Amino acid sequence: MLLLGACAPQPGISDNQRREWxxxxxxxxxxxxxxxxxxxxxxxxxxxxxxxxxxxxxTLVTMDSDSTTVVLERNVQLPAGRHTFPLATDRxxxxxxxxxxxxxxxxxxxxxxxxxxxxxxxELFRGKLSNEEFNxxxxxxxxxxxxxxxxxxxxxxVQ
Numbered sequence: 001m002l003l004l005g006a007c008a009p010q011p012g013i014s015d016n017q018r019r020e021w022x023x024x025x026x027x028x029x030x031x032x033x034x035x036x037x038x039x040x041x042x043x044x045x046x047x048x049x050x051x052x053x054x055x056x057x058x059t060l061v062t063m064d065s066d067s068t069t070v071v072l073e074r075n076v077q078l079p080a081g082r083h084t085f086p087l088a089t090d091r092x093x094x095x096x097x098x099x100x101x102x103x104x105x106x107x108x109x110x111x112x113x114x115x116x117x118x119x120x121x122x123e124l125f126r127g128k129l130s131n132e133e134f135n136x137x138x139x140x141x142x143x144x145x146x147x148x149x150x151x152x153x154x155x156x157x158v159q
Contacts, residue, residue: 012151012152013150013151013152017135018150020139021138021139021142021148021150022148023142023148023149023150024147024148024149025053025149026052026053026054026056026114026147026148026149027050027051027052027058027112027114027149027150027151028050028051028052028053028151029049029050029051030048030049030050030112030151030152030153031048031049031050031153032046032047032048032110032153032155033046033047033048033049033084034046034155036153036154036155037107037154037155037156038155038156039155039156039157039158040101040155040156040157040158041101041157041158041159042101042102042103042105042157042158042159043100043101043102044100044101045098045099045100045101046099046100046101046155047084047085047086047099048060048084048085048099048110048112048153049082049083049084049085050082050083050084050085050112050151051081051082051083052078052079052080052081052083052114053080054080054116054147055077055078055079055080056077056078056114056115056116056117056147057075057076057077057078057114057115057116057117057118057119058073058075058076058078058083058112058113058114058115059071059073059074059075059076059112059113059115059119059141060072060073060085060110060111060112060113061110061111061113061125061138062108062109062110062111063109063111063129063134064108065104065106066128067128067129067130068127068128068129069125069126069127069128069129069134069137070125071125072085072099072110073085073086074119074122075118075119077118085099086098086099101155101157102157103157104157105157105158105159106156106157107154107155107156107157108154108155108156108157109152109153109154110152110153110154110155111134111138111150111151111152112150112151112152112153113138113141113142113148113149113150114147114148114149114150114151115141115142115144115145115147115148116145116146116147116148117144117145117146119141119142119144119145120144121140121141121144124137124140124141125137125141138150
């Protein structure tokens with residue numbers, strides 16, 4: 001079971017960043033199951049769906065309201081097509097793995113990273129990061145892959 005905190009959504013990846021980072025349109029339709037900006041009560045489950053136009057590796061990262069980053073999934077190898085996190089094959093002692101919404105209340109930001117080869121830098125996305133640092137970590141994470149993409153979405157925890 002993974003617990004999700006909240007944070008203020010920031011602007012997504014800009015067109016300039018997409019060009020600077022050499023991103024290609026691989027990820028599509030990345031959103032929580034209630035749609036971008038969907039509202040979830042505390043302790044409710046949330047799933048994230050997305051499509052990939054080609055096979056590769058994906059990493060799911062969130063940033064909490066205090067700027068703490070958490071890696072929810074790392075280097076998950078997936079074929080092209082439609083997917084949902086957590087994967088149906090993800091299991092824990094209680095059965096199906098799940099993401100649960102937890103305090104604080106408010107919006108939460110999520111970033112899905114695609115690489116055509118597995119990313120090797122596991123030291124990124126640790127601790128409290130500013131928006132600029134979050135972007136630098138994202139760029140560094142993607143830098144080794146010849147083909148890369150990023151998508152961003154958000155949801156809101158409510159009472």
